[in-house]
Structures are given as structure tokens and as C-alpha cells.
Amino acid sequence: MEYYKLFIFALSFANTVSCTASLHHDGPQIQWDACDRSIVNDTSLSCGFLEVPLDYQDPSVGKARLALIKANATGERRGSVFFNPGGPGVSGLTFVNDNKNLLLGLSGGVYDVVSWDPRGVGNLTIPGEVFCFDDFAEYTAFFNGTIELTGIEETGNFTDPADINALLAQAPIMQKKYEEVGQKCLHSQSGKYLKYLGTAAAVRDMVSIANVLDGPDAPINYIGTSYGTLIGSWFINMFPERVGRVVLDGVVDPLVFATQEPALSFASQLVSADTIYKALITGCALTGPSGCAAASEGDGPLDIDFKVQALIKTAYGATKLNASVPITSGDIRIELFSEMYTPADWSDAVNEVYPQIVQIVNGEAPANGTLRKRSKELIRRNPLVGKRDSQPNDSPPYSGAAIYCGDSVDLRGTTMEQVLKGIISTAQNVTHLFGSSWPVVFYQCSFWPVRSVERYQGPFNKTLANKILVASNILDPITPLPWAESVARLLEKDAVLVRQNGFGHTTLSEPSTCLNEIAVAYFTNGTLPANNTLCEVDADFEVFSGVNTADILAHLPGTDV
Incomplete structure (x- = not known):
């Protein structure tokens, strides 16, 4: 994702890429x-542009x-996915x-794989990346002294x-700041x-692309992961007659999204997060010090957890003494949360x-460039969490907020105090490590x-032209299995x-291999397995040296399926 590139307007297009869209009769x-x-550095890939209406209703x-x-x-090409x-x-x-290669493999190699930068993403699509601050210095000055930093x-x-009490004291400050940021974005x-x-625009844009490539009556094949499953859920219910082969993987529950404020329902997304952290420290203990630097000889998972918690407490203590420490306990939580993915x-x-x-944290080394570079990569992979450590000329993008918040329910007068009290409750009752x-x-x-000019808010149980495949890990840190089960249940x-x-x-x-074969069979001949099929992770995939997923699950209580 081109999160850290400056916003480039239409005039730059002639110089950035030689692809064009043309209107024929x-x-x-x-x-x-x-x-x-x-x-894009893979020379086997092709690029292009397509003009579409900004507002399909106007x-x-x-x-x-x-x-x-x-x-x-x-x-032999059968169409596009x-x-x-x-x-x-x-x-x-x-x-x-x-x-x-992954995408071509999953779809059986018989479709062209087509993707696009949706509105608000990157610097080639117009409208492109959303920036509300001129640079990182303006952002840090704006949020100076707050939990944002x-x-x-x-x-x-x-x-x-x-x-x-310290957190709740930030409520009026952060509410004012977030309201001001919204206005800054509006005036940017x-x-x-x-x-x-937004998502409805993304759905209609995808249909427009499909109409050009495969024809206005052709079934539309789609793979969506994470938030891409919300695009998928809206697509199959906005255009049920156009549904071809559709895979939704890592599923957002569209019913929750259509009815609840994201700020107040986030806890339901985190129900598996602590268990996945336990999987990490269990794998670390199983491989031992030769495969995990956090382990000492004879350590069990609780011993490793003690070290992690002690590290967080040390960072916490240092921050209380000096607010400008290089790494806070909050930074460590964000780093750990990104690793759960x-x-x-x-x-x-x-x-x-x-x-x-x-x-x-122990003051034995400065916050070095390698760690900062890695931190940036983690945020690239996990755009849900914000970025507080950046280069001076980087302006944090607000594309994620613009899209997700623009699609969410109307404002309901929720206060920041309510949001922060929900965070405290999440940390106390749902995920001790990541709730805050x-x-x-x-x-x-x-x-x-x-809010977006068009939002689809249901129903989410339309009769589809073809059956779809819904996939989920049993333990997903941000789109939990119950959400995938909800979507499958709605569609019966x-x-x-x-x-x-x-x-x-x-x-x-x-x-x-099990899931790959299911995907290939589905895309190539339309066959699907029995509902609620359970696939194992390949045994030769080692999470740690000598330790695979099955080993970790076998030593992790409470994960029977």
C-alpha cells in the first residue's frame, strides 16, 4: 500500500505511467x-486505467x-477473477x-487475476491517498501531549x-482533536x-471493470480478504445475479458493521487475540533457546510471558518518568498485535x-533504524493501527478512516469517554494484552x-446465482471465526x-494444501466441500525451528474443534 507517498493529483498521471484508458464508440x-x-516491478504484469462515475447516482x-x-x-483463459x-x-x-503466483494458483490458473487501487488508495487512482496534514511534523505538533503519540x-x-483516571482525563482532549482532524480532512x-x-463505490467500480473485461452479463468472480470480504458481502447482495465464483477469507461481519459503531464493537473482533499470543509463546517454549531468543533453557510458556510482561512494565515505568522515551509500553503492544497477523x-x-x-527499553541501545523500518512494514501489513514513528516528510494517511468511517453507521452522539471506557472494559475482559x-x-x-453517498446496509441473505466459499482460521486476531460463521449462516x-x-x-x-485444493476445485469446476470442513495447516510449515502449527495447537489448551 502506498501509505507513505505524497498525494498526487491528475496532472501527474501523464508522467507516472504509460497506461491509458480510452473511450471507443x-x-x-x-x-x-x-x-x-x-x-510494480514484475514485468509480466500489465497495468491500465478505467474512468468511472464519481457518483453512480449522479x-x-x-x-x-x-x-x-x-x-x-x-x-486457457475462462475470464477474470x-x-x-x-x-x-x-x-x-x-x-x-x-x-x-499465489493468486494465480488459488484460482487454478484459468483466470486473469485483476485488481485495482480503490478510491482513496495509492497515488495512481483518482481520488487517491487521503492526507489531512502537510507533513509528519504538523501531525506530531497537533497531537503533542496526547495518547495518539x-x-x-x-x-x-x-x-x-x-x-x-489518566486515560479518562484524555477523553475531552481526544474528542476535540478527532473532531478537529475530521474538519482538517474536509478542508484538505x-x-x-x-x-x-467507500465500499459501495468499490463494488460498483469492480462491476464496471468486469463489464468492460468480460461483458455486462458475465458472472463476476472475486477473492476478498479481510476488509475485502466486506466488499465481497456488499457485492453479492447488491448484485446477487452477477455472483460467479466468490471466496471470502478473514471475514468482516456485514451485519455488525451495518448496525454497530466500529468504535464500540471492536472488542468483538479481538476475542481470539490473546489465544494467538499464547500460541506464539507456546511455540517459543517448544523450540527452546536455540530457536527463540526469548526462551531460556527449561522455560515454559508462562516463563516467556513473564519476560514479555516485565518488558512492558519496564517500558511503562520509563514512560512515567520520561514521556519522550524511544519505545513506550503502548508501542510494544502495537508491535505484538501486528505480529499476531x-x-x-x-x-x-x-x-x-x-x-x-x-x-x-533497558537503555542499552538507541531506537535504531532497523527496528523503525520493520515497524513501518508491520503497519503496512496492519493498517488498522496508527503510525506514530515516521520520517520527517511523511504525512500519516487517513485513507483507512475515510473509507471505513465513511461507510459506518450515522453519528450517534457517542462521546470519547464512552469509547475509552469501552477500551478499558476490553482490556479487562476480552484481551488483556491488546485491548488498550x-x-x-x-x-x-x-x-x-x-458518510459516503451510498452505503449498503442490508439485507445480507440474498439468493445468489452461485454458491460462495467462506474461509477462516479457527484463531484469527482481527476477523474471528464467529464472524465467518455468521456470514455463512445468513446465506444458508x-x-x-x-x-x-x-x-x-x-x-x-x-x-x-487442503484449502488450496478446495479453492482450485471451486474455481475450475465449481465443486465445494461439505459445509464446516476443517483443513489442517501443512505439517512441513515450521512456525519455529522444529515446531509446526499442529505442535503448538496440541500444547495450547482450549482450542479443540
């Missing part, structure tokens, strides 16, 4: 050409311009560039009255476009990052001043649920 066409090499408003990417089918990687705010162009300081289960260069961003990175996290954090993560995109939505006979017996965000976080 029979309607818009896409001219595929070489991609902008600063964004074409007089003007045009949007979508940046597209295509990986050609490796076998569209893909969105989530976020909101993750670049489809970047993801396809990095994961072309330090995170929330607390230890244990957030029961210390002093910590609770992006402001006039904010109401034209991708078990493939756990070994690197405990062997490379953890020792660096220990040294920095801050900043998180969702918490802005109760104060965001704009038109959806099949497949679970993966692993952890991480979306089933793509761990390899499973």
Missing part, C-alpha cells in the same frame, strides 16, 4: 500496458479514475505484484485506578472527494526484534464528519464454510 476500453516500475459530478493491474491466466487485499487502504497493485499506558489487566485537498470513497514472521520477531526492543492498543482506525469513526445453502486449523489473519497466513 462502443464504450470504455482498458488499454493494458507496462506498469509504473516504482510501484454522473454529472464527474469522473473517478481507477488504476488497474492484471496477471494473465497461465492456462477480481481481488481486493483489504485494509481498507491496501494497494491491489502492490499486493498482486508481491503475490501473483504515546499509546495508552497501562499494565496487567488495566485495573489500576491511576491508569484508568482530499476533502471534496471524501463522500465518494502472520505466524511466518514469529521466528524473526522473537529472534531479531524482541532482543532489540529489550536493549532499547491505540491508535486504531475504528476509534475515529464516532467523530468522522463524512448459498455458502459453504471452510475452517483452517491454525492462527493468523486470513487462511493465507499459513499454508494449507
